[in-house]
Every structure is written in C-alpha cells, then in structure tokens.
Amino acid sequence: MKIRLAMYKALKAINVPEQQIEAVIQALDTDRHLSSAVKFDPDIAQFRAELSRFEVSLVIDIGLMLFLMVAILFAGIAFIH
Template sequence: MKNRLAMYKALKAINVPEQKIETVIQAMDSDLHLSTADISHPDLAQFRAELSRFRVGLIMDIGVMLALVMAILFAGIAFIH
C-alpha cells in the first residue's frame, strides 16, 4: 500500500494524467504478483526438505542438551546425599 501511494505521489508530481497513473500502478502490481509467483516448485520442495532436516537436527540437539542437564542434576542430587 505504501508503494502505491509513493508511486501515485511521484507520478502526480510530474503532472502525469490521473488515468495513466492508475494504469501504471496496476501494471506494476501485476508485474509484482507475477514475479513472486515465479518460484518454481522444485526450489520450494528443496527448501522445505532442508528446513525439515534442520528441524530434526535442532530437536535432536535440544534432546541431547536436556539429557545432559538431567544427568548433571541427578549427579548433583546424588552428591548432596
């Protein structure tokens, strides 16, 4: 929305007719939507697979750290008694 307003103000400042301003803004919006839809499915699938691997690795790391904390806690409790 900000970009549309900025574009409108810029075109209005150089005395572009109102109808042409709207046409230019619509064309830019259309081009923007096409460029974001350009992401190919294999790239997206590869990204999701990599993200899934990262998630599994992160969960495993957290599990190992939790097990270490529990071991240290139990060792501390055993040492106190």
Template sequence: MKIRLAMYEALKAINVPEPKIESVIQAMETALHPSPAFKPDSDMTQFRATLSQLEVSLTMNIGVMLFLAVAILFAAVAFIH
C-alpha cells in the first residue's frame, strides 16, 4: 500500500493525468507481483527435481552401506569359526 501511494504521489508531482496514474500503478503492480497461476515457478520445479535425485542417491548409498556391513559381519563370523 505504501508503494502504491508513493507511486501515486511521484506521478502526480510530474503532472501525469489521473487516469494515466491509475493505469501506470496497475501495470507496475502486475509486473512486480505476477500471478502464480500464470507463471509456473521454475525454481521450485528444479529444486524438487534435484531433491528427488538426492533422495535416490541417498537410498542407493544406504543400501550399499547396509550390504557391506552385512557382508563384513558374515565374513567376521566365518573367520571366527
């Protein structure tokens, strides 16, 4: 709201007609605050894709570590007997 008032006062100070002031303010608000319905958030999509890749990578790493731990345990048991 403060930005809208400041823009109005600045445009009024340079003698812009009233109807044009409103048009300029609406255009600026639209440009500054685009609707999420019209513009998909590509950063969020990229973040989710990266997060998904990380999840797969972590799952694979945990699986490999678990397999190695069990293999070492079986080798230790076989070596002791």
C-alpha cells in the first residue's frame, strides 16, 4: 500500500495526468501480483521439479537409444564382413 501512495505522489509531482497515474499503478500491482504468484506457488515449484526429473529421464533414454543404434550398426558391419 505504501508503494502505491509513493508512486502516486511521485507521478503527481511531475504532472502526470490522473488516468495515466492509475494505469501505471494498476500495471505495477499486476506485475507484482504475477511475480509473487510465480515465486511462492507450491504447484509451480512442484511442476518445475517434475519437469526437471522428466528432462533427466529423457536425456538418459535418448543416450541409451543412441548407444543401441551404434551397437547395432557395428554388429551389422561386422556381420557383413
């Protein structure tokens, strides 16, 4: 609440029109609300942790598939010769 009042006084002191002052304060409140929701929302933190685990699993799976493809390629070359 103090930030809103300080922002209002600062903008009023430099002769910003009332409508623009309200728009700036609303934008500031919206931005603050969204950033605090992202920082403190446990669902988002849980989602990020799950996404991180999925990423590690995906990297391991891709590495295993590449290893198997190379092994099959070498086995095929050895079988042909």
